[in-house]
Amino acid sequence: MAVYTDVSPAELGTFLSGYDIGTLTSFHGIAEGVENSNFLVQTTTGSYILTLYEKRVKTGDLPFFIGLMQHLAARGLSCPQPVAARSGAMLAQIADRPAAMVTFLPGVSVRRPTAQHCAELGHGLAQLHLAGADFPMRRANALSVAGWRPLFEAAGSQADDVAPGLAATIAEELGRLEASWPADLPSGVIHADLFPDNAFFLDDRLSGIIDFYFACTDFLAYDVAVCLNAWCFEADGAYNVTKGRALLAGYEALRPLSPAEKAALPRLARGAALRFLLTRLVDWLNVPEGALVRPKDPLEYLRKLRFHRAVDSAQDYGLVA
Amino acid sequence: MAVYTDVSPAELGTFLSGYDIGTLTSFHGIAEGVENSNFLVQTTTGSYILTLYEKRVKTGDLPFFIGLMQHLAARGLSCPQPVAARSGAMLAQIADRPAAMVTFLPGVSVRRPTAQHCAELGHGLAQLHLAGADFPMRRANALSVAGWRPLFEAAGSQADDVAPGLAATIAEELGRLEASWPADLPSGVIHADLFPDNAFFLDDRLSGIIDFYFACTDFLAYDVAVCLNAWCFEADGAYNVTKGRALLAGYEALRPLSPAEKAALPRLARGAALRFLLTRLVDWLNVPEGALVRPKDPLEYLRKLRFHRAVDSAQDYGLVA
Secondary structure (H helix, E strand, O other): OOOOOOHHHHOOOOHHHOOOOOOOEEEEEEEOOOEEEEEEEEEEEEEEEEOOOOOOOOOOHHHHHHHHHHHHHOOOOOOOOEEEOOOOOOEEOOOOOOOEEEEOOOEEEOOOOHHHHHHHHHHHHHHHHHHHOOOOOOEEEOHHHHHHHHHHHHHHHHHHOOOOOHHHHHHHHHHOOOOOOOOOOOEEEEEOOOOHHEEEEEEEEEEEEEEOOOOOOEEHHHHHHHHHHHOEOOOOEEEEEEHHHHHHHHHHHHOOOOOOHHHHHHHHHHHHHHHHHHHHHHHHOOOOOOOOOOOOOOHHHHHHHHHHHHHOOHHHOOOOO | OOOOOOOHHHHHHHHHOOOOOOOOEEEEEEEOOOOOOOEEEEEEEEEEEEEEOOOOOOOOHHHHHHHHHHHHHHHOOOOOOOOOOOOOOOOOOOOOEEEEEOOOEEEEEEOOHHHHHHHHHHHHHHHHHHHHHOOOOOOOOOOHHHHHHHHHHHHHHHHHHHHHOOHHHHHHHHHHHHHHHHOOOEEEEOOOOHHHHHEEEEEOOEEEEEEOOOOOOHHHHHHHHHHHHHHOOOOOOOOOOHHHHHOOOHHHOOOOOOOOHHHHHHHHHHHHHHHHHHHHHHHHHHOOOOOOOOOOOOOHHHHHHHHOOOOOHHHHHHHOO
8 A cells, every 4th residue: 555646745735726625734645545646635624635546547437436426425425525626626637647635534444343343334335325326327347247257367377376276166156157147136336345444433333435446336235245255254264144144234224135135145245255356366466566565365255255155045144034 | 655564443442542642533554754654643632643663763762762852842843742651651562663652743845945945944943953952862873974984885886886986986075074074063952854854834834843763962063064955955956045045044043053163064064965875875776675665866965965065165055154
């Protein structure tokens, strides 16, 4: 995690003169975000995050991300709210990069979520899904089932260098999921990357959801499956059904899952595990020289995938029938 | 610039329970400080910087640095003020590293100082020197004249790979300075690294001085010479005498230089240039693989050294006779 682009105080001063947010009082690059450069900007009116979009984010996707945060914040979701420049524009340019200023969210992410955190998260996820229901823009999920085979091909036979037999396991799983992936579940805006480092808490209450740069249009229950993977496994690889139950109950308190979504949950969870297994595998095999970021262990998601393969029904995740 | 050590929110929570500074509301690693890891910590009582001392800082020096900030802040200098734990201790331990919590200073550093900034800086430097006059601890300057030859030997003949003839230039300059370095100028606490990134401004007024981790006991006028080098040269290598005059006048308004200090200023400036030339040269020749920090150009200081060698007297720096 790093700041990739250097912004001079003078550049920032010029940039801020296009906004109605007061005078600059403090400015620090923050070591967060693998994809973008982030600065904590304090002015006489409050705290803001200035994000510079680096080349891994497609410029054409920015109106979706910015529009979505604006839409969700307007509907009461606690997420970064884009700040318009005096011109009305939400996107600007600094240091030759597209950039956006958003409000700063208080809160602290948790490394080891408790069942209480999972309940809060489930509730927040449902709130996000409901708030996004009337968002008019669409963005395909490039990392859903159709995107997995190209990732697998990018890793190729090198997968077996990471773990013997991994290529065969992935090939088999991929074939099954391609053949059985649901086609008609309730869809809408999903976060698609709601890991614990993208959720803030204050006094164990969810205070905000950040990092919408994987958000897209897909099955809402797939987002639930991503969260079960990200929040409800212990460090030793065991699924914690108490946390799963809390997350699902928190979610269903606001948005009950349909029978079709419940039936699909084990498959969606396998798909979500495969998705993170594949992207982590490709990152693992392609660490650039002098990399700042240690890639995450792909095998964590192989273990999760194995768990999901043994699951019979959504009840195994803690869903109350 | 990076955060070298990972601190989990849970670790930080435990750590903060030893302090009387309220409840954690936000926590971000900041991409500043080449030597240490810094976190911006916000609580219900305000903003703080938590510094984790990495191995390049000697633990035995920490009481000097912490004691000095406390001393200077108590005498009205705007610098980070160490916050005592409930136990009374100013130094604590987190993530297996010594750590200190200090108050957060508002302000923004300037990349291209104006004469007005230089005047403010000179005034602030004199304030630092006066406030430090009764600080009881001492710390030798390991990077003064006695430390330069070992640095030169570490670079050795590789110096000529950076610029042809560099080794001979350094050898000659080093010999002269060793033979003529002043022995009896007014001494006291100096910052020793007061570059523009270690000074904060608000509305062009100096709002704070940070990063005391090179502070030591040495000639006060040497600190002035370091600042002339760091603040008064233009990007094209030219010395800006207007800025020099402003810096010196700002300094002398609070602490007039003695005749001996004035006479020594050109030599001190040459020494300061050589010191940064040497440390940058060694860093340049020893970039660790996968380094996060691009080393600074040593030749910038060769050009400054050449300027100082042509100087006749302190008047050439803008000192009013």
